[in-house]
Amino acid sequence: MVCYKDIEAKIADYLSDNYTSAVEIGIGRNPDVAAALKEKGVDVSAVDIRNIAEDYGIEFHCDDIYSPNLSLYVGREVIYSVRPGVEMVPSLISIADQTDSDLIVYHLGCEIYRDGGEIIDCGVILHKYR
Template sequence: MDEYKHIETCIGRYIADNYSNAVEIGIGRNTDAARIIADAGNLLCTTDIRNMPVPEELGFIVDDIFSPDLSRYRQADVIYSVRPGIEMVPSLIALAGRLDCDLIVYHLGFETYENGGERIDCGVILHRYHRCSKTIKQR
């Protein structure tokens, strides 16, 4: 498996195994992690600031993380983002706090935001910048 697919596979499996209502923020054109989560029945929707050619089963919506429509995320137990711009992370943290859900980020290279949050090794290093205050139902 090439490194690129390995990363998305690890992310997708971790989210699918630990959450039941996931939202991917900033999906872009790489749908691999979202497909794994959707195949497990645990994907709520995917978003990006621009309209993207995303398969219908991934529940794509256009939304701006800097001014999000909260009604689109209310059911989420996790929001996650794969290689977001570092400038997006404060808005992702704020959204997770408002929704009281986990926030998981996979950074490009060795980027981190502030202290890097809680590190999760699932075959790749993920960063949990916000943890839900209530117990998330484990699968």
């Protein structure tokens, strides 16, 4: 059985093996993937709709993905989100489309959006929507 922190490690391993720049959408109070990416040399930043009081040592910006500041995402090879609400996925896809970035999502439980995109099994199931 994969435990909670193993999930974040497997996501970070996959992303760092495939990308050199990334932005996490919806970091909330779980900086584990972004912190691991930074340790692995990935140029990573994070956004959330709420201002994060804690300093995770990762470049952070407040942004509303329903009316995004696209400059926060331009030039990033991948946009990723860990356990976003499924209602967020259309906006994530739109941001990825507008910035020509890949989009990788680790869903909560069995949630998927539409057909689930391309399935990536890296020890956990990721969905590549773009």
